[in-house]
Amino acid sequence: MTITELKRQILRTVQDATDAATPITAETHLIRDLGLSSVETMMMVTDLEDQFGIKIPTRSLRNVQTVSDLTQAVIDALR
Amino acid sequence: MPDSPPPSNMPQLLAQLERQAGDQPILRCLEDGTPREMTAPQFYGAVHRHAAVLAELSGKHIGIIGPNIPHWLMWFCAVFKAGAVAVLLSPDLDPEQLAQRSAQVDLSCLIYHESLSQIVSQADLPFRTIPMDHQAPSVPALPADPAPESLACILFTSGTTAIPKAVMLSQKAMVASIRHNVVGLPFRAQLTVLPLHHVAGFATVLNTWYLGRMVCLGQDMRYLFRYLQRLEPDYTLLVPSLLQTLVRKLRNGGPNGRDLGWDLHLIGCGGARFQPEVIQILNDHGIRVLQSYGATELGGLGFDTEMTPHCADTIGKAPPEIQVKIRDGELLLRCESMMMGYYGDPDATREVLDDGWYATGDLCRQDGAGYLYLQGRKRDLIILSGGENVSPEWVESRLLTCPQIQEVMVTGEDDLLCATILPIDDSPSTRLQIQEALDRYDRSVPTYHQIHRIHFTQTPFPRTPNGKLIRRKTP
Numbered sequence: 277m278t279i280t281e282l283k284r285q286i287l288r289t290v291q292d293a294t295d296a297a298t299p300i301t302a303e304t305h306l307i308r309d310l311g312l313s314s315v316e317t318m319m320m321v322t323d324l325e326d327q328f329g330i331k332i333p334t335r336s337l338r339n340v341q342t343v344s345d346l347t348q349a350v351i352d353a354l355r
Numbered sequence: 356m357p358d359s360p361p362p363s364n365m366p367q368l369l370a371q372l373e374r375q376a377g378d379q380p381i382l383r384c385l386e387d388g389t390p391r392e393m394t395a396p397q398f399y400g401a402v403h404r405h406a407a408v409l410a411e412l413s414g415k416h417i418g419i420i421g422p423n424i425p426h427w428l429m430w431f432c433a434v435f436k437a438g439a440v441a442v443l444l445s446p447d448l449d450p451e452q453l454a455q456r457s458a459q460v461d462l463s464c465l466i467y468h469e470s471l472s473q474i475v476s477q478a479d480l481p482f483r484t485i486p487m488d489h490q491a492p493s494v495p496a497l498p499a500d501p502a503p504e505s506l507a508c509i510l511f512t513s514g515t516t517a518i519p520k521a522v523m524l525s526q527k528a529m530v531a532s533i534r535h536n537v538v539g540l541p542f543r544a545q546l547t548v549l550p551l552h553h554v555a556g557f558a559t560v561l562n563t564w565y566l567g568r569m570v571c572l573g574q575d576m577r578y579l580f581r582y583l584q585r586l587e588p589d590y591t592l593l594v595p596s597l598l599q600t601l602v603r604k605l606r607n608g609g610p611n612g613r614d615l616g617w618d619l620h621l622i623g624c625g626g627a628r629f630q631p632e633v634i635q636i637l638n639d640h641g642i643r644v645l646q647s648y649g650a651t652e653l654g655g656l657g658f659d660t661e662m663t664p665h666c667a668d669t670i671g672k673a674p675p676e677i678q679v680k681i682r683d684g685e686l687l688l689r690c691e692s693m694m695m696g697y698y699g700d701p702d703a704t705r706e707v708l709d710d711g712w713y714a715t716g717d718l719c720r721q722d723g724a725g726y727l728y729l730q731g732r733k734r735d736l737i738i739l740s741g742g743e744n745v746s747p748e749w750v751e752s753r754l755l756t757c758p759q760i761q762e763v764m765v766t767g768e769d770d771l772l773c774a775t776i777l778p779i780d781d782s783p784s785t786r787l788q789i790q791e792a793l794d795r796y797d798r799s800v801p802t803y804h805q806i807h808r809i810h811f812t813q814t815p816f817p818r819t820p821n822g823k824l825i826r827r828k829t830p
Contacts, residue, residue, distance in 0.1 A: 293603055298780050308813050309780055311761045316600050318577040323604075326581055 279351070286324065286347050293320040302344040324350055361534070364526035365435035365507055366498040368533060372564050373399040381564055382425055383544070383586050384572040390585050393425060404491035405433030406498070409464070413438035413499055416461050416509065420444040420453070420475075421468030423551050423574045426487040430466045431557060435507065435529075438499025442521075443510040443552035446470075450477035457482075460509050460521050460698050503527040509698055510554060512651045521698035522651050531691035532655025533561040537674045540643065540661070542621050546588035548573035548597070555625060555647070558655030559592055580604060584616035592623040592647065596818070602633055610641045623647040623659060628752060631664040638664070646671045648727075652713050653677075654692030660726075668752075669726045670719070679721070680712070685733055686719040687712045718746060735826055737767040743803040745772065747826075750804060757792035759785045762816050764824060771807035777815060786811065 277285075283302070291300050294310045306312050312320070317340075321332055324346075330353040340346050362368040376395030383392050409417060417439045421427045434441040442460050444453065446468065457465065457480055465484045467475045475484055501507070507526040511519040524532070532554070545563040547570060549556045563570045571586035573579065579597060582588070589611075593601065601622075608615040622637065623645040637644050648670045649657025660671025673679045678689040689711045696704035707714045718730040731746025738744055747765035754763045754774060762777040774793070778785045790809075797805040817825040 292607065293600065298782065307815075311777060311779060311815060313596055313815050315577060315596060319579060319597075319600055322578050323580055326584075 282350065282354075283347055285327065286350060287343065289320065289324055289327065290343055290346070293323070300343060302342065302347065304343045305341055306343070306346070307341070321346075321349075325353075328354060330354055362530055363503040364501050364505075365529050366438070366500060368530050368561075368565075369399075369402070369432055369435060370498065372561070375567065376564065380569065382428075382570050382572060384425060384574070385578075385582065385585060388581075388585070390587075398425070398429065399432075401429045401491070402432040402436060403496070404493065405430055405489075406436035407492050407494060407496040408485065408489065409433060409437035409439055410496040412464055414440070415463035416440045416442050418442040418444050418457060418460075418462045418465040418467075419552070420446055420448070420465065420471055421487055422446055422470070423547065423556070423572055424468070424487075425572065427468070427551050428557075428560065428572075430487060431551070434466075436498045437496065438501050440506050441508045443508065443557070445511070445550065445552055448474070450474050450479075453478040454480065456511065456521075501526050503530075506695065510552065510651060520700060520703060523695040523698050524654050524692070525695050528654045528692045528694065531676070532558045533565050535562065535656060535674075535676055536566060537656065537676065538621075538623070538645065538659045539674075540621055540645075542568060542590035544569035544571050544586070544588045544590070546571040546573055546582055546586060546591035548576040548579055548582065549592055549594065554651050554653075554655055555592060555649070562655065580615070583612065583619060587618055589618055590621040590623070591619070592625070595624060595628070598622065598624045598633070602636055605636065605640055605642075608640065612640065612642075621645065625649065625657075628755070629662055629667040631667040634662050634667055635664045650713070650715060652694045652707065653688060653690060654694065656690045656692040658727075666726065668728060670717075670729050671727065672725045673727075679725075679727070681719060681721060682714075684718045684720075684730065686715045686717045686727065688715060689713065737765075737772065739767065739803055740770045745804060750774075750806070753796055753800075754793070754806075757789060759788045759792070764816055764826065765806070766826070768808060772803075772805065773808040773810065774806045775810040775812055775816075777812050781813065 287300055306317055325332055328350060332349050332353045336349045336352060340349055362371050378394055378396055380392040381395045382398060383390055417434050419430055419441060431441055442462060444456060463482050465480060466487060467484060468487045503526050505526055506523055507529045508524045509521050511521055545568060547556055547560050551557050560570050571588045573582040576597060605612055612619050619642055621643050625647040634644050644662045645659045646662050647657055647659050656676055658671035658673055676690055680687045693711060693713055696708060716733045718733055719727045721727050731748040735747055736744045737747060750765045751763050754760055759779055760776055761779045764775045766773050778789060793806055
């Protein structure tokens, strides 16, 4: 899977997890822009873990605020 | 499901469940991501051994604190087998809260999960503590036979007030909490992700076994989708925020979520304000939806009413096991699983319990067919200086029909109604649409119901673990 495909899949997962009317971009803030609760954010993360067969360490989630941060956390876990 | 002789206390009920299960698997959970099943002899064998550890604590109050794992359930059942009183504690307590709760209900012993050993140690408890992985002796103890009216279990209200109350359930109330078929719909395996220390957790597990079905146990509700896929339940009980997330996921999931690897047919949800389109989406995917209405004080009995898009605003209809009356607009209930009262707090007990009738604090109306409709919470009523009583929930339910409003909390400020709104996004066009929706609302209601002040927030409102709005805190 290329980085572009990976980003597309993450964007699709985020889109699926929300009802946001506005388009989702790499800069979209998960809580401020999408209004996700902490449980909903964590459920989205576990969904990504299952899709990519990875485990994202809790410490790498502390700084995740935007879709871009989330993508980086997935890439780090895949390495 | 054997009906005779009817058990009158928890040891007798557990013996019935054990006999009924034979050597069948009764519990399924994930271990390192892989489904594992436990048979009834494995489960109840451990219960008997654990009960032997607690034999000298008969009649004492024993705390249990830990995550949703089979060991929690084994120790829970063992406490009853030993004739002791089970005190159910949230694993989210800090050391100070743990010490406070322990003193509040006179604990004599605490069974704790190893992941909480630091908190237990810091709480500096003046009694024996037992880790859940304690090696129990191989010789089981004789089961106790407590009186049906005696105290069996203490659990804390999830409460939106500062100090949770300690609800006392008798042996017979516990039995009534478990021996029923209020759901009334067929299912094969029930997934429990709600906390076991909550009545909706432990009572649902034991009721599922009473009905002869499989329990799938999820340790952490964040992994709900994983459990749905790997543990293969066809029924689960959720809180509203989880239901909302599940519905979003299901949109591309096919019938019963099969494209996601699920086989979901039935969902119960407590405390939800259902939108007709949510029920429609679930029904379109072959999933039936139950509105589960209950309270810790009611024990394990509650309403489980099947919802349709045409009656989305009801909280349901009481089953034959629950008597209903409405006094001054407030819903009063009476049933066999009713609490004995609040431990050590007779004044608080008198406020809500009268001749077995529990005053729910919910303001309701009832239609001719017996369906109840929530109008608001008695204690949350905003009383304006003109004497008008305004239910914030009623106003909020009207405002939430605006698609641009994600969450809203209505409060009284300077004798006027104020709405604090979490919009779906921060754009000026969204705010404009919300303002227009509020103008339309204001034109449709009397002056005292109109919103005179609006605050926008970007922070979701604080909620209890069960998803109830905590009104005393602002974001």
